[in-house]
């Protein structure tokens with residue numbers, strides 16, 4: 303029995319504890335979808351690899367670790383839960399400040415992947431990996447030696463040209 307009805311995948315050190323899909327009907331609020339489930343597993347495994355590789359997992363920025371998991375699992379491409387806040391935010395020109403994303407749990411889940419994708423598209427995946435391994439603080443932008451104002455400006459411009467869904 304899950305401790306929480308929504309809890310279906312729980313990383314525990316080197317193990318990933320899963321609620322069996324056949325139990326969902328009665329023991330979970332989660333609705334099983336094969337592709338969605340696969341992305342969820344990748345999301346959790348990204349966290350596990352990140353934890354394993356990172357020099358200091360305790361101090362990593364939440365937006366970076368959640369953003370990385372949403373980005374690499376491609377949840378942002380297919381699931382409204384992950385891309386709707388961003389699509390709506392861009393459409394209504396309500397893009398949060400990076401300083402707010404850093405401080406706010408909800409915003410770091412919603413917008414973190416755009417920052418990770420921006421870093422990947424701009425600096426390459428080696429930079430993403432470097433952050434993953436070696437950035438032992440919440441100051442990811444300082445770690446890649448970027449000016450915060452400049453980085454934020456370019457990320458905002460990049461957002462307006464972002465196309466998410468692969469049609």
Ligand SMILES: [Zn+2]
Pocket residue numbers: 345349367368371
């Ligand atoms: Zn996560």
